[in-house]
Amino acid sequence: MIDMPDPGRVAGGPDETRVLLSGSYDHGGSTVRRAELRLYREGADASLGPYSLITSYVETDAGSVEMIYDEGYRGGSALEDAARFVSGCLGVSGLVERSLLALRQ
Numbered sequence: 001m002i003d004m005p006d007p008g009r010v011a012g013g014p015d016e017t018r019v020l021l022s023g024s025y026d027h028g029g030s031t032v033r034r035a036e037l038r039l040y041r042e043g044a045d046a047s048l049g050p051y052s053l054i055t056s057y058v059e060t061d062a063g064s065v066e067m068i069y070d071e072g073y074r075g076g077s078a079l080e081d082a083a084r085f086v087s088g089c090l091g092v093s094g095l096v097e098r099s100l101l102a103l104r105q
Contacts, residue, residue: 003068004102005055010066014038014055018083020092027096034059035092035099037069039079048073054082058099065102069095 021035040053054070070082086095 005053005066005068009042009053010038010040010055012040015041016079017057018079020083020086020095025096027093028100030100031061032058032096033061035096037079037083037086038066045073049075050078052078054078056095056099058096060100060103062100062103065099067099067102 016039018037019034020037021032023033025032035056035058038055038057040055042051042053044050050073052071052074053068054074055066056069057066058064069086070078074081086092
């Protein structure tokens with residue numbers, strides 16, 4: 001299942017972004033131009049801290065797609081933690097592949 005964010009949640013643009021890939025990269029017959037994580041802060045709780053919506057955004061020759069990557073009370077370094085995980089464990093390729101599947105649907 002592909003989770004697209006409600007347009008109202010991302011309408012104002014991200015509070016922060018982390019570029020994971022830029023340039024021109026061939027992936028399974030598609031050209032990927034950009035992959036990034038985007039952070040949208042959606043309030044805070046006095047005891048739990050900031051509530052974060054983190055999305056992945058991938059731009060290809062077939063179009064672009066923004067999908068929910070994670071959300072919740074993840075602390076002040078939510079975006080950095082997610083970018084580190086994607087880059088080190090999951091791999092940007094997995095994020096790109098998921099995005100290409102969403103574009104093909």
